[in-house]
Amino acid sequence: MRQLLQCGRFSFRLEQRPLVMGILNVTPDSFSDGGRYGALEFAVSHAEQMVRDGVDLIDIGGESTRPGAPAVGLEEELRRVMPALYALQGLGSALSVxxxxxxVMREAIIAGADMINDINGFRAPGAIEAVQGSDCGLCVMHMQGTPQDMQAQPAYTDVVAEVIAFLRERITALTRAGIERERICVDPGLGFGKTVEQNYALLRATGRLREELGLPVLIGMSRKSMIGAVTGRPVEERLSGSIAGALAAFAHGAKIVRVHDVAETVDALKVWRAATIDQTPQ
Known part of the structure; x- marks a missing residue:
């Protein structure tokens, strides 16, 4: 499995250490921190803190994808995302949209986005064309249904095999369009049209995804209901569970975790690596 991820201005050597992607929601209704960073000055301040905490990528989102979230129009999403993307250009961290x-993909690439993170797996008409002429990284995620209905009745015969088959088909579509594999990572989409049991089955199968697809795997489970289902904790009390999930993802072979709590995750990763990989703490 290759160990390079090309993201615009950044080339990440993944054999050195896993990456931490920090979440920056510039939305009023995200499930965990909706509305907190809608004002540009608060978004910039939070991003600056994530950089100080050791983040590798900052993922800017202008449309909530929590279960049941209403769709956001194009102009409104651009109004939320673009000022933040422009304002964060000089931070020294890779910027994902x-x-x-x-x-939105096209405008983000023009504005200097280093990655496009698409929960829809670049299936929308024109999505592949929007990214194929760029050098930005691409995160291809699996989702059954849409955010409006995905948790109604998730159904699979074999969730791991079906997610792998979907991701393989999307990778083929991208590479046939001339997009280099070095630009692509995959996300099984925990919480996007899956039951709690299916989410944990996919988490445990991270290594299988990596081996069968030959691409880096991104895991996003920070503060999600799959943590609450195990711990009984509400969303604001899921820090410990989120860190445990991130370390489990790394142990299973993930190369990127998408998190709300950057400082705590980075520190936990440093200790975990020192304890398990026999390296001198940096």
Whole structure:
């Protein structure tokens, strides 16, 4: 499995250490921190703190994808995302934009986005065309249904095999369009059209995804209901569970984790690596 991820201005050597992607929601209704960073000055301040805490990528999202969230129009998503993307250009961290709209992808790439993170797996008409002429990284995620209905009745015969088959098909579509594999990572989409049991089955199968697809795997389970289902904790009390999930993802072979709590995750990763990989703490 290759150990390089090319993301615009950044080339990440993944054999050195896993990456931490920090979540920056510039939305009023995200499930965990909706509204907290909607004002540009608060978004910039939070991003600056994430950089100080050791973040590798900052993922900017202008449309909530929590279960049941209403869709956001193109102009509104651009109004939320673009000022933050422009304001964060000089921070020294790779910048990702979390969107499934081709028009937002195009504008984000023009503005200097280093990655496009698409929960819809670049299936929208024009999505592949929007990214193929760039050098940005691409995160291809699996989702059954849409955010509006995905948790109604998730159904699979074999969730791991079906997610792998979907991701393989999307990778083929991207590479046939001339997109280099070095730009692509995959995300099984924990919480996006899966039951709690299916989420944990996919988490345990991270190594299988990596081996069968030959690409880096990103895991996003920070503060999600799959943690609450195990711990009984509400969303604001899921820090410990989120860190445990991140370390489990790394242990199973993930190369990137997407998290709300950057400082705590980075520190936990440093200790975990020192304890398990026989390296001198940095």
């Amino acid at each position: 979390d969107t499934c709209k081709p028009a």
